[in-house]
Amino acid sequence: MTALGKVYLIGAGPGAVDLITMRGARLLGEAEVVLYDALVTPEMLALCAQATLISVGKRSGQRSTAQTVINQQLVECARRYQRVVRLKGGDPMLFGRADEELRALEAEGIEVEVVPGVTTALAAAAATKQPLTRRGIARSVAFFTSSTAPGEPDHPALPATDTLVQYMGGREAAATAARLLAEGRRPDLPVVVVENCSRADQRIVRLTLTGLANGLDDAQGPVLVMIGEALQQRPQQAS
């Protein structure tokens, strides 16, 4: 019986192929098999053209592989291959279901290494040139999602940070804005929405909290919503 392989949980970053880390790119090039999410692009998969590719795409509103099935696939790959990569959009440790995959692998005694990635919020801040913190104005940032798990309340309290970033915020963002208005945040608080962050079809929309409460146009791709005084456009900022 051969030794169990090692599994690398790697953050692909926000989408653009060159926003993966050098370490992530090197390990992709050495992988025997790569299990990848729906949001990973063909350009990025070209970095691991030598590997067997397995799509385990999860994307809201579309059929996807159940998490328990993904966990089992990872275990089976580690039995068959020495170098297994699980490639996740953004960073694996933030809204990535990594806890479940780590537990499944650890239960079988399989070695795991985690390689961090650029999380979409920071790529969106870069793309819009809007720092999420600002001296004297914004010194705390919260990342959250409204996706619910079984047994969780639908609407836990919103974080009371200076800057708020809602991941997977397309449909839920209007409700977030309405709740922030009800909590007393000011109606003209700046909001920046980024769709398909860092990709060729990236779209940036600037509005206010009131505008966000009125709802977003239907987005086709993943949407990130940034809210707070730090998102105020600067006087001489280009676009």
Added chain:
Amino acid sequence: MTALGKVYLIGAGPGAVDLITMRGARLLGEAEVVLYDALVTPEMLALCAQATLISVGKRSGQRSTAQTVINQQLVECARRYQRVVRLKGGDPMLFGRADEELRALEAEGIEVEVVPGVTTALAAAAATKQPLTRRGIARSVAFFTSSTAPGEPDHPALPATDTLVQYMGGREAAATAARLLAEGRRPDLPVVVVENCSRADQRIVRLTLTGLANGLDDAQGPVLVMIGEALQQRPQQAS
């Protein structure tokens, strides 16, 4: 008169040279001049050996270049060079004083591009294999710092998120823990402290909220403090 150069604000990531993005590494290799922080390592500066290197190191407790001086240096570099890189530890848009640099450059009509980086919190989550979110347990994360700016209150409210991450948390973390206990968080809430994240001398300490309130040993390097139920070590987790 020659045209003004372009300035790239680039996130170096947490420290390890191969945790910079491929885009960041490429732009470093093309730079004529690089202005870098104290936390950027010599190994990373080897990626821009062709460039003029200017240290503008800022590190708490040590003498450093004032922000207004850095702003002025950036403007002067963009007048003399076509490709200027401002290399910052972690990600430039999170606790990076980017707002001030962007304003100074925009006021002179200088073009700026921002390249995101792996922020230290996510590298610490990877190094400790502790996801910051966990289905059903932790769905919001706050990043904050206690560093104060002139005119700010010393102790704004702590974010009421499931997971809290305090940057530059060495001296301030005990006070944070005491305040969280006073707010009713449970005494045995898991805490993970990471010093010199991703570097050869990385140090990981696991404790509880009560333990953190009792104070940390003196750290030599930058310290990141992660607090919350998501930081609970898994039964079969190695180290």
